[in-house]
Amino acid sequence: MTAASHRSRLRLIVIQTLVFSLLATLGARLYYLQVISGEEYQGQAASQSVREIVVQPQRGLIVDAMGRPLVTNRLTWVVSMDRTLVGRMSEADRTELLARTARAIGVKVPRIRAKLLLCGDEGSVAGECWNGSPYQPVPIAQDVKETAALRILEQPEDFPGVVVDRQSVRQYPSPYGINAAHLLGYLSPITKEELEDAEDDGDSSVNGASVVGRAGVEKEYDEFLRGQPGYQQVAVDSKGRVRQDVSDLAAQPGDTLVTSIDANVQSVVEEQLAKMIQTQRNTLDPVTDRKFEADSGAAVVLEARTGRIVAMASQPTYDPSVWVGGITDKQLARLYSEAAGTPLLSRAFQGQFAPGSTWKPFMTVGALTHGYSPDTILPCSSAVQIGNRAFHNHESSAYGPITFARALEVSCNTFFFQVGMHFWQTLGSDPDDVNAKDPLVSQAEKFGFGERTGVDLPGEASGRVADRKWKKAYYESMKNYYCGIADKPQDAKTSDFVYKFAREFCIEGWKYKITDSANFAIGQGDTIVTPLQLARAYAALSNGGTLWEPRVGKAVVSPDGKVIREIAPKKERQLKIPKKVLRYLDEALQGVASRGTMAWKLGGFPLDKVTIRAKTGSAEVYGKQSTGWVASYTKDYVVVMMISQAGTGSGATGEGVRAIWEALYGVDGDQVREGRAAIPGVTQPATLPTFGDDGSILPPARKEQ
Incomplete structure (x- = not known):
């Protein structure tokens, strides 16, 4: 065998060995993948599908x-x-x-x-x-x-x-x-x-x-x-x-x-609010000599003894079903549109308005617990001169020397101007003193104004009690803006009122003057409330001084009918108001309904069987028509209705408030027929609806409350 043949044979053996090794390695790998790790990879392959x-x-x-x-x-x-x-x-x-x-x-x-x-x-x-x-x-x-x-x-x-x-x-x-x-x-x-x-x-x-x-x-x-x-x-x-x-x-x-909502009562409240708005839009405003705008409104019905919300409505409103399946850009723009009245905003607990004369009962409590008495008599003149300005009664009416009760009945502004000025003069005549005491301010805060009610609805507004500290803080936040207007010559875009206001604000906008105190006493000026805040404060007058956190939720029930959570009413605070003061105020507000500013809307109503206490209010807003209020209550319920730019309180909302009371108590003419009441038994049952095993939901079984 030649050397060349030997080398060729050796190469062949090496190649054969390499091929065999590769095949062996491949076989071993296949065995590992398919046999040893087969289940793992099979699972991974299955998971991919x-x-x-x-x-x-x-x-x-x-x-x-x-x-x-x-x-x-x-x-x-x-x-x-x-x-x-x-x-x-x-x-x-x-x-x-x-x-x-x-x-x-x-x-x-x-x-x-x-x-x-x-x-x-x-x-x-x-x-x-x-x-x-x-x-x-x-x-x-x-x-x-x-x-x-x-x-x-x-x-x-x-x-x-x-x-x-x-x-x-x-x-x-x-x-x-x-x-x-x-x-x-x-x-x-x-x-x-x-x-x-x-x-x-x-x-x-x-x-x-x-x-x-x-x-x-x-x-x-x-x-x-x-x-x-x-x-x-x-x-x-x-x-x-x-x-x-x-x-x-x-x-x-x-x-x-x-x-806690009752659909029957809710329907009455919505219907009456919409009806009153439409009525006022077709009514001539004698002040502006044009029809009322009646651009928005709200109504609230509360249980006076628990703070539960029985019904609450706001206008303008919207159809909640527009969100189902995705809302269009056009629909969304309308919900936020000011031209459309911002329908997404609930005026009942997010809208803030001057309360007007519905504020006076709380000022009465403040006065009667700080030096005044039910026997106090003050003149109800047609106007009061404060500085260089005359502050008038509504339509400049005068009623002579009267008590707090009569002042509430006829809604005498000049009477309450004097109360507000008295506390300013005796406790805080220094307009720069932000810490001066004011019983009227402190009483308003005790009734929950200027803070959220704690209702179980998101986005609630807090309202505002426009006291000395607020005025100073507002000045600090706005002085650059108004001083910027005042420091320049008046231009065509700036009205005389705005220019004059800017100059006065820039010079002494932080001062709490006697005019501020006078306006505060009648619910005017910079104080604003939500209808829900006002309703719960009137509930406190009805129930003896308990301020509740309003509630919509009553209970959470599982799909199989078991109560997971009962949502009990929550007491925020107990107001320390003498019973004799509450009794006096209660009788005075009955007088508003029977012979005062609400009486003309309650003619023929059986007040001897359903005793309604009420207070009307007309809040003036610069550049707009008056906001009309009626706040009313019985031992069971509170009913508040408000319409912006709709005129006097009873004139704007009185008939609607009456219709709600008729529905709540089953009033038919001058008779009370409980069987016709919107809620069977007049008040809501203490128990929850009955949840059947078949998924049905039946009305609650009534118990003694």
Whole structure:
């Protein structure tokens, strides 16, 4: 054998050895993958074809005190798209799929593309983009017609990656035709920030497809109403078509919220408020010689002994169902539009207005507990000269020397001007002293004015008690603005009033003058209240001095009918008012209803059977028509109605307030027929509605209260 042959043979052996080694290594690797690690990789392979679908829970019901449904749910067809599968398609196939889907469901392609974008991605639009998991089907259309949904379901090969299912959305049964939008609130999709916060807190009750409460009790009790989502795992093929269910974790429906609202009373309140507004819009204002604007209004009915809200209405209002399925830009713009009256704002607990003469009963309490007595007599002249200005009574009426009771009956401004000026002169005649005592201010604060009531509704306004400290703080915050106007020559855009005010404000705008004290005593000037604040203060007059935190929620009940949480009335404070003062005031306000400024609207009403106490008020607002108020109460209820730019209190709202009292007590002419009362038995039962095993909700069984 030659040396060359030997070398060739050696190379062949080496090559054979290498090939054998490679084959052995490959075989060993295959054995490891298929035998030793086979189950692990098989599981991983299977998991890649398993898709997790979030099953949204049915949101809890909202019912009134009698069990009538105020907010329920209805089923709707929802079409979603699998972003992952659609993203794998070629541009041509994706374009064709989107066009075909758009035609089927009646949604334009650009809108579908916008919904498929993840929030935060380039080109994404808040409210349109997807907040949830990128691996979860993205809802692109709601309330899809059944024919379109069935077509997609029956032709899956034409709609790869398109998912169709039925989901529940909010529905408003409107018993007795009520609206109650500001009480109930609305829902909208969860934001990216909210979702991230929930994930950080370990809150699994929300996900990218969740809707959450944005106003009213929908927001306040959202954690109970929202329920717990479920999760369904399904096996899909390479085209995203579902082949079989793998596992299923059922969603847990939300709890039911029982409210203190009575739908029957709510309907009467809404109807009367709207009617009074419309009436005033067709009535000539004798002061301005044009029809009243009557641009907004509110009405509240409280249980005097508990602070529970029985009914509450605000105008303008809106249809809460506009939020279901997504609100349009045009609809949203109208809700925030000042030209439309800002319908989203609840005047009942978010609107702030000068209280006018409805303020005088609280000033009476302050006076009678700080030196004055029921026997005090002061002159009710047509006007009082304060400095270089005459302060007048309404229509410059004069009633001679009168008591506090008579001053309340005829709503004498000059009487209360003197009370306010007396305390200024004796306790705080230095206009620069921000710490001077003022019994009228302190009494107003004790009744809860200038602070939120604590009602279980979000976004409540605090009102304002315009005392010395507030005036000084306001001056500090606004002096640059007004001094800037005053330091320049008056231009065409600045009215004489504004220019004069700016100059005076710049020079001594922090001073609390005797005129401020006089105005404070009659509910004018810079003091503002919400109708709800006024109602709960009158409830304290009715119930002996207890100031309650108003409540809409009454109980939270699980889907199987078990009471999870009872929402008891919460006492904020007990006012230390002598009983003789409350009795005196009570009798005086009865006089307002029977022979005072409210009497002309209560002619023929059986006041001997239903004893109403009332106070009217007309608040003047610069550049606008007067705001009309009536605040009234019995031992059971408080009724307050307010209409902005509608004239005198009884003239603007008196008939509506009377109609509400007639409904509450079943008044028919001069007779009281309890069987016709809006609430059976006149007052609400102490018990909750009865929840049946079959899901039915029946009225409460009445007990002795």
